[in-house]
Amino acid sequence: MKLRPVGGIVLRQLYLMRSSPIRVIPMFAWVVVDIVLWGFIARYLNSIGNSGIDFTAQLLGAVLFWDFFTRIMQGVTVAFLEDVWSRNFLNLFAAPLLISEYVCGLVITSIGTSAFGLLAMLILATSIFGLSFFPLGALLIPIVGLLFVFGLALGILASAMVLRWGPASEWLIWPIPALLAPFAGVFYPIATLPTWMQTVAAALPPSYVFEALRSALAGRPVATDSLLWGGTLALAQVVLSAAVFGYVHRYVVRSGLLARYSAENVA
């Protein structure tokens, strides 16, 4: 893998953002809306009950971490979709660009764009709503790392879906985080779910993250073996997603879909 082609993919995204500040707004806008909305809900719940639960940490923390995962996923897919929207595939894939270099460029772009969103969320959540991450301590590292890797895995998988099914299938990938949220136990323990949903949750690394988060905030011991298993799952899924993207790329080259990709009616 060469660094210059990877740099080319990243540079293209930087140029886009520099030339159009409107592209930067979505990095902040939705996370700010989420943090403000859930921040006030948490503040209200804290004010009306004596449940002993710190809703700011439980709800706002969960929203912040879930938004972080969503940003990572969308960072990859939006960078990929820029090439779909500009019908740039023929120029890109007729260049001596390896698929690993292309995907690496998308991942680096995603890290950059999601870092902005995370920073905005942290500033808002800590300064306005008093969310503190000190109770989490070193647990913060596996939480962020695991969600980051899973976000990459889903972003790469979603990009493979669009590559395989064409530009119209972009609408299939936007709701993916919302579809996964009920299974991931973002706001409630996994035990709340019916058995079949718990089975699905077991395959989702974020479910281990949010269980660990709740345990840590409630002062209970964190099941490190579960978190380790979640991390292993996330790593396996990112490798699997990259393999799927590679397989789909070979398929669209073999079938002629890539050569005809500029046509919207690729099905």
Added chain:
Amino acid sequence: MISAPPVVLEVRALSKQFGAMPAVVDVSFSIRRGEIVGLLGPNGAGKTTTISMILGVLDASSGSVSVAGLDIGQRRAQALARSNFAATYATLPGNLTVIQNLRVFGLLYCVPALGERLEALLRQFDLDHLRNARYGVLSSGEQTRVNLAKALLNRPELLLLDEPTASLDPSAALSIRQQMRALAQQGDCGILWTSHNMYEVEQVCDRVLFLSRGRILLEGDPRRLPGQHGARTLEELFIHIAREPLAPSREEHR
């Protein structure tokens, strides 16, 4: 004895089948450095399918493509590093400026001394005054010049040009033809050129291949072929082939 220039493109028994439909059938040809070869044929003849296979964005059902001796199926990245292309249907990102597009593709092609190369290409294609203009707002003729600049970024040994002058005014088209002719004469690269403008083909190409229904029906010097086949002009020959694609095979015409 002067040895022949090296072969930059070798296409052997290339075929592509989409389901039951054959798009390209047993196509073989080669291009040497310094040579401009025209790939002609009516719409749907298989020109773009052939070019897509040479570019590595479409797998062949059978046969092989080698660029500068490198098999595209086995050494794709190395082969593509020695080729480049410009086509009206392969536009660059419209939301990037001319210089940004060229810089990004310069990185993708790992062009050495990229800054100097970009400046030289901007001058060569009279794009200096448009360097900070967004590609999407350029006229189609200006976009074509940017596409050509991108196609020459890596000093390709094989250049694929799919209707490179289709959007240009006569003066700009002449300039491009002269530049590409000069490029070939310098012996820097071999060029595969598709066009529906038979006047242009006669002016530019050393050799033409007539493709119909995925097969090469005729091959030869564009200035002599019409006479050899009872046509007055290349255009007349083209029309004849397009309307009667089941002409005798290529071997019979040799």
